[in-house]
Amino acid sequence: MKNLKPINQKAGRIEAQIRREQLDVVGLESQPPEGANIPLGCSLVFFPGWEVDSDGGTAGLCQPVERDLFDCHLACFWPAHVPDQLNHSPDWTAKCASAQKDWRKLDLVFP
């Protein structure tokens, strides 16, 4: 923070929280940065998951993260955190030729 200076302990915690919220999306293959919010996926129980495993890592998943993304998107038997390509969002990945490179182009969908 440039203009404000945290003075008491609570202010320090508020500042840390704000800093966390400003972190960019980071690859979870590497050690997640301190304070990163690891998303809890749909898949901790049912499927190895397109997000993370129960320890917050992706390295141990059975398939690469981009593969899982499409797995959920196309064929998931469980209501996953991705649009339903069969019924509502057939074009959702149209701008994303290669998930590894273009995943930022995948956007939110509002029915």
Added chain:
Amino acid sequence: MTVLTTEPLMVETPTQLALREFHPFEASGARYVYLVPSAGIFQLDEPSGAILDVLAQGPRSDDEIVGALGQRFSEETLRDGLTELQQIRVIGDVGAPREQVVNDLPPEGFPLTTMVLNVTNKCNLACTYCYEYGEDKIVDTTCSDQPKFMADDTARDGVEFLLKESGPLKVAHLTFFGGETLLNFPVLQDTVAYARKRAEEEGKRIEFSLTTNATLLRPEIIEWLAENEIGVTVSIDGPKEVQDKMRVFHSGKGSYETVQPKIKELLRVHTSRPIGARVTLTRENLDIHRIYKHLHEEMGFWEVGFAPVTTAPDRDYEIQDEGYVRMLAQFGELARDWLEHAVENRHHGFSNIKDTLEEIHKGVSKAYPCGAGLGLMGVSTGGDVALCHRFAASDDHNFGTVADGIDRDKQREFLEEHHIKNKTDCHTCWARPICSGGCYHEANTRYGETQAPNLHFCTWVRSWTHTCLEIYGELSERNPSYLARFDA
């Protein structure tokens, strides 16, 4: 179906920003905000202070703010300032809802940290203002079925109760209270020995303390207190003419001459724990400087704490408006004095300020005014567990018995009813993170119900909290390392 792209949305009307909930204060020439309800404290630089000044005149868009201050600060600085002020929620969209009062209850089985054992409900003094015997008593102990003295067995049950209910905590506190505690010295001795042994077996430690009027101190008692490292608080009002006005024997004779030499002896011999004085302030007894000087400097108490008397509204010793103004002014002066000592890392005995500063330092935002019924409970002479020592033996504020444990349903009900979310009068008050409505006993005496916020105290609570914030801000500038003492 709509697929949104990452292009920015077109916003037709610029968002109007407005001030949100906070309390501003100044210290050492710098400006600060105390955030409500989060209780964080931030120091403002000049541009962010100027932004708040502009918004104090009414809602503005960010462009308007930048325009208004463009002569004084660069646009980049102002935009940064606006972002940061929004991030800490000192400002926000004009229509944004107020911060909700959270309504979560403490977790089930919250551990007990402090148990107050009322070892007797008899007293050899007859202080006019006493909440236990005076006009505002909750329980008439002269005709209740509670024993006059706590029995050894009950006290031992109390120890077991504390060990069990303190759950995972390694250290628990046991405070002896009365009546006059020392009227039941045999039980104190037995209980301390028993508690030490049992705590050791459980791998815990129990710290002991007691409150006494000092009339019954004798050399062997003093020695026992010192040997056992019992923290001692002496209830005393000040120099002779002050003490003898309210703190009298049943005959009406003042108690100063009796207690003065005994206290001297206590302070001389008992050096294993700091010994404090606790003063009850009344309308007639408000010369706080003089009392402080007498008790700390002349008598040698390590600490002196002051509390205004708890009374129903019409008692003639009740402190009234002008009395509060006087009290506050003197508290303020003692607080400044405390600050000057703290800046030089020296001890000062004014204890009221320390608890508040610790809460400010940590940024506590309370759902309950104190630990009563949660981490602290009182036990009557018969072994009933109550909200706190001031409610001991009251059937209406009972939470079980030491033998049978805490009645968790009753406790839950109490915590539901007394949560700050129900004190709607307090929802717009900036002091609520620290005050949270104030003492249940005070409320019960004043309004006949523990749930009521102590609205007769608000001006005083806010002024005192404001003073403490200023002291905190100044200390954080002049001797920030001192604040580490409040870290624990």
